[in-house]
Amino acid sequence: MKEGNTYSRRQFMIMTGLACAAVVSSSSLGTLFKTGVAEAAEKPEKENINDVLKKYFGDRKVEMSHVKLKTPIIAENGAVVPITIISDLPMDKDNYVKKIYIFVDENYHPFTASAELSPANGKASLALRIKMRKTSNVRAILETNKGRLYGAQKTVKVTIGGCGG
Amino acid sequence: MAKGIGKIKIRTPRRYKKGDVIPIKALITHPMETGFRKDKKTGKRIPAYYISDVNVFYGGELITQMQWTIAVSANPFMTFYLKADKDAPLKIVWKDIKGKVFEKTVQIKPQ
Numbered sequence A: 001m002k003e004g005n006t007y008s009r010r011q012f013m014i015m016t017g018l019a020c021a022a023v024v025s026s027s028s029l030g031t032l033f034k035t036g037v038a039e040a041a042e043k044p045e046k047e048n049i050n051d052v053l054k055k056y057f058g059d060r061k062v063e064m065s066h067v068k069l070k071t072p073i074i075a076e077n078g079a080v081v082p083i084t085i086i087s088d089l090p091m092d093k094d095n096y097v098k099k100i101y102i103f104v105d106e107n108y109h110p111f112t113a114s115a116e117l118s119p120a121n122g123k124a125s126l127a128l129r130i131k132m133r134k135t136s137n138v139r140a141i142l143e144t145n146k147g148r149l150y151g152a153q154k155t156v157k158v159t160i161g162g163c164g165g
Numbered sequence B: 001m002a003k004g005i006g007k008i009k010i011r012t013p014r015r016y017k018k019g020d021v022i023p024i025k026a027l028i029t030h031p032m033e034t035g036f037r038k039d040k041k042t043g044k045r046i047p048a049y050y051i052s053d054v055n056v057f058y059g060g061e062l063i064t065q066m067q068w069t070i071a072v073s074a075n076p077f078m079t080f081y082l083k084a085d086k087d088a089p090l091k092i093v094w095k096d097i098k099g100k101v102f103e104k105t106v107q108i109k110p111q
Helices: A002-042 A048-057
Strands: A067-070 A083-087 A096-106 A111-116 A126-130 A136-144 A149-158 B008-011 B020-028 B049-059 B059-069 B077-084 B087-097 B102-107
Touching: A048 A096, A048 A136, A067 A136, A067 A149, A067 B008, A083 A136, A083 A149, A111 A126, B008 B087, B008 B102, B020 B087, B049 B077, B059 B077, B059 B087
Parallel strands: none
Antiparallel strands: A067 A083, A083 A126, A096 A111, A096 A136, A111 B059, A126 B077, A136 A149, B008 B020, B020 B077, B049 B059, B049 B087, B087 B102
């Protein structure tokens, strides 16, 4: 009786355990699959950075000089990434930086922000806090009033969960 | 979240001479919703709501014009530079996609 009891209990435990596992896995898989599909339908299509750059600048070449981009190496929170663009380009009356562009390669819409400047700014610099979806290149591109492009880029590692890895 | 939208702080250096290039720091309270986020309770998507245009006027003249997208952080904080060559008001105007306009003026007083 005793032996039979333990045996049946063990069996019962195994059976219920298996059943529970089966139910849980199937249901969680089901919901995962469902939400996965729903999110995929809602998510916008990611724009390719090269297409975006082509749209903004055509075939013009970006010279990687005169611009310094300051970013954190690791951003623990992708929703707030402080970036600073510093440039030593002149801001004279007839030779100045007309526009600053900020792009984040891996965002759905890489174009993040732009600023049209004028000689009254005195300095072609800008600091802003931006959002990043995941680890990605950040590009800053400066356009002068003569149509020349200067840029800088840097990779920022975004860790979700703040483990700092 | 809706509380305090449009609260603005602008900071200028304490002392500067005429002709100095000074940093202007501006902070505005705004949710900057991307439109991708979901309400955890209802499961509905929160519609996009962000500041799209920022204009800076110095002495009535438009000197800086920014275009922002959803990828600018919530409660945007920006720093830009200004050549303080006259005693004039500096006005910053933010415009969001619902058509709300927030503005604040500070006086630039070179010593």
